[in-house]
Amino acid sequence: xxxxxxxxxxxxxxxxxxxxxxxxxxxxxxxxxxxxxxxxxxxxxxxxxxxxxxxxxxxxxxxxxxxxxxxxxxxxxxxxxxxxxxxxxxxxxxxxxxxxxxxxxxxxxxxxxxxxxxxxxxxxxxxxxxxxxxxxxxxxxxxxxxxxxxxxxxxxxxxxxxxxxxxxxxxxxxxxxxxxxxxxxxxxxxxxxxxxxxxxxxxxxxxxxxxxxxxxxxxxxxxxxxxxxxxxxxxxxxxxxxxxxxxxxxxxxxxxxxxxxxxxxxxxxxxxxxxxxxxxxxxxxxxxxxxxxxxxxxxxxxxxxxxxxxxxxxxxxxxxxxxxxxxxxxxxxxxxxxxxxxxxxxxxxxxxxxxxxxxxxxxxxxxxxxxxxxxxxxxxxxxxxxxxxxxxxxxxxxxxxxxxxxxxxxxxxxxxxxxxxxxxxxxxxxxxxxxxxxxxxxxxxxxxxxxxxxxxxxxxxxxxxxxxxxxxxxxxxxxxxxxxxxxxxxxxxxxxxxxxxxxxxxxxxxxxxxxxxxxxxxxxxxxxxxxxxxxxxxxxxxxxxxxxxxxxxxxxxxxxxxxxxxxxxxxxxxxxxxxxxxxxxxxxxxxxxxxxxxxxxxxxxxxxxxxxxxxxxxxxxxxxx
Ligand SMILES: Cc1cc2nc3c(=O)[nH]c(=O)nc-3n(C[C@H](O)[C@H](O)[C@H](O)COP(=O)(O)OP(=O)(O)OC[C@H]3O[C@@H](n4cnc5c(N)ncnc54)[C@H](O)[C@@H]3O)c2cc1C
Numbered sequence: 001x002x003x004x005x006x007x008x009x010x011x012x013x014x015x016x017x018x019x020x021x022x023x024x025x026x027x028x029x030x031x032x033x034x035x036x037x038x039x040x041x042x043x044x045x046x047x048x049x050x051x052x053x054x055x056x057x058x059x060x061x062x063x064x065x066x067x068x069x070x071x072x073x074x075x076x077x078x079x080x081x082x083x084x085x086x087x088x089x090x091x092x093x094x095x096x097x098x099x100x101x102x103x104x105x106x107x108x109x110x111x112x113x114x115x116x117x118x119x120x121x122x123x124x125x126x127x128x129x130x131x132x133x134x135x136x137x138x139x140x141x142x143x144x145x146x147x148x149x150x151x152x153x154x155x156x157x158x159x160x161x162x163x164x165x166x167x168x169x170x171x172x173x174x175x176x177x178x179x180x181x182x183x184x185x186x187x188x189x190x191x192x193x194x195x196x197x198x199x200x201x202x203x204x205x206x207x208x209x210x211x212x213x214x215x216x217x218x219x220x221x222x223x224x225x226x227x228x229x230x231x232x233x234x235x236x237x238x239x240x241x242x243x244x245x246x247x248x249x250x251x252x253x254x255x256x257x258x259x260x261x262x263x264x265x266x267x268x269x270x271x272x273x274x275x276x277x278x279x280x281x282x283x284x285x286x287x288x289x290x291x292x293x294x295x296x297x298x299x300x301x302x303x304x305x306x307x308x309x310x311x312x313x314x315x316x317x318x319x320x321x322x323x324x325x326x327x328x329x330x331x332x333x334x335x336x337x338x339x340x341x342x343x344x345x346x347x348x349x350x351x352x353x354x355x356x357x358x359x360x361x362x363x364x365x366x367x368x369x370x371x372x373x374x375x376x377x378x379x380x381x382x383x384x385x386x387x388x389x390x391x392x393x394x395x396x397x398x399x400x401x402x403x404x405x406x407x408x409x410x411x412x413x414x415x416x417x418x419x420x421x422x423x424x425x426x427x428x429x430x431x432x433x434x435x436x437x438x439x440x441x442x443x444x445x446x447x448x449x450x451x452x453x454x455x456x457x458x459x460x461x462x463x464x465x466x467x468x469x470x471x472x473x474x475x476x477x478x479x480x481x482x483x484x485x486x487x488x489x490x491x492x493x494x495x496x497x498x499x500x501x502x503x504x505x506x507x508x509x510x511x512x513x514x515x516x517x518x519x520x521x522x523x524x525x526x527x528x529x530x531x532x533x534x535x536x537x538x539x540x541x542x543x544x545x546x547x548x549x550x551x552x553x554x555x556x557x558x559x560x561x562x563x564x565x566x567x568x569x570x571x572x573x574x575x576x577x578x579x580x581x582x583x584x585x586x587x588x589x590x591x592x593x594x595x596x597x598x599x600x601x602x603x604x605x606x607x608x609x610x611x612x613x614x615x616x617x618x619x620x621x622x623x624x625x
Pocket of ligand 1: 013014015016018019036038039042043044045047048127156158160161175182200201202291355356382383384385388389391394441
């Protein structure tokens with residue numbers, strides 16, 4: 001075994017969305033960091049759709065950006081279509097989404113890694129995690145007989161662990177089409193970790209020149225560009241090595257196109273279901289319910305006559321189109337057949353087929369809130385290996401794992417975001433405390449504080465925190481400071497300025513009153529982005545306060561203790577399954593009971609009321625004797 005002479009403090013395995021953020025965060029915190037990945041040409045590859053953000057995910061990207069991460073700036077620099085989703089709805093559900101040039105995104109991210117001080121990147125296939133006799137990680141081994149030693153290791157190997165690809169009757173090992181699978185999970189299971197099996201899928205890519213766009217509806221991007229990064233475009237472009245959007249103010253946007261499935265599409269799929277590995281029992285892993293394959297949609301929503309399809313360009317200099325909405329693992333011939341039953345795609349040429357991938361993941365309840373494993377000291381897991389799905393969810397975990405590995409090595413306090421501070425906090429808390437029985441993706445409904453966890457205020461929630469840890473540099477802190485000064489001024493002024501005796505703040509609290517209704521000389525007091533923030537804060541103030549009250553109540557309820565010898569048979573109204581689960585797990589508090597799978601909110605409510613009614617007896621039982 002050849003031992004690399006250079007020792008690192010942090011070693012990252014994998015250069016997907018989790019791996020790159022982990023490596024960058026660790027290096028930003030001053031730790032000599034090594035990133036090892038199977039293929040240096042696939043850094044930050046978007047395995048599925050060529051877009052970053054979207055509902056709840058866009059909020060996560062803004063949070064990553066506020067913490068100094070790379071995903072937002074990279075998407076802005078290589079974006080070809082920018083949209084703010086849910087613009088007509090409330091600010092808490094508005095989310096930016098950027099269609100990216102897939103290859104430019106990868107090349108630029110690789111250039112960012114290469115230009116980061118203290119970070120080395122090498123192509124290598126990691127085959128074993130090295131752990132000493134005391135349960136501490138000490139390094140990794142590669143399949144070419146190289147050992148690298150370090151104080152912390154972050155595993156971010158995505159869908160590659162015992163990855164198995166399926167197209168119809170054909171199955172072959174692979175982490176992604178044209179990429180090899182990794183046997184590393186065997187070595188990890190030997191350390192005592194529990195593994196599970198999930199699956200996901202992707203649609204075919206077709207040639208743009210074979211699409212009849214006259215039969216599709218055009219979908220344009222928004223102007224002005226809803227960008228991810230809180231840095232002004234010029235500042236974000238500082239030190240650029242590779243940027244597609246050289247003039248970040250004037251990006252020529254590329255349209256996407258909308259079409260739909262037909263009765264014929266559904267008929268072809270129905271007739272061929274027996275050839276789908278999803279339906280003939282070949283695929284064992286659990287797939288994402290919220291992101292079903294077209295086979296699933298046809299079976300589960302049999303009453304629907306049509307499903308919408310988005311044709312999304314994969315880049316500015318390629319003719320490939322991603323067929324969003326038609327994820328499938330049906331055989332090649334069936335894919336050609338059903339694609340050609342869609343208006344506009346009658347002559348579509350497949351460039352790459354759709355497929356499903358099954359892979360190992362490690363149930364994330366085996367992790368601490370820092371994403372360090374409970375079993376091996378200094379070993380961290382981030383991204384799809386933790387049972388999540390999505391680039392943004394992966395990147396967020398990578399950032400937190402990278403920061404925490406570096407903080408631990410430097411014997412500093414960990415970075416843990418609370419549920420009320422960030423979607424990232426919700427994500428990691430859900431994963432590490434409850435776990436997941438299907439690929440986990442973020443939804444706004446998962447966040448009980450969603451009214452205050454908005455995309456527009458992610459910098460206000462997180463920049464100072466990131467700066468205190470060392471993730472945010474002085475330039476970003478300065479930009480943020482200047483913005484906060486402007487915001488502070490305006491927040492004061494709206495209470496002082498009056499129109500016909502009414503403070504501007506009171507006017508802006510009214511649902512139908514908008515900033516643009518104010519006299520021009522008042523509007524000129526501040527840039528429109530600052531006005532927007534003040535307006536949102538005022539309009540949402542009441543709701544946010546009410547939510548804070550409800551959350552306080554929830555926190556008190558969750559803290560309610562449950563006596564260890566409680567007899568669940570005595571509690572009338574509890575479902576049998578809940579009774580069994582509660583009796584087996586013996587939760588110590590309502591919060592703990594809520595996390596048990598199979599115990600419904602209704603049962604929690606019954607238990608909570610019962611505890612309240614029997615409070616005096618319980619207090620007596622729990623009092624120290
Ligand atoms: C076919 C397919 C369809 C998908 N569909 C969707 C979807 O519809 N919606 C959605 O949200 N997400 C989807 N995803 C998931 C999305 O791609 C992932 O969530 C995201 O990329 C996870 O990021 P990651 O960094 O955890 O892992 P990945 O992006 O998978 O990156 C893993 C990295 O680890 C490297 N690696 C693996 N093993 C080793 C090793 N032993 N040694 C060194 N390097 C190693 C790989 O080369 C790669 O660089 C899909 C993925 C696939 C493959």
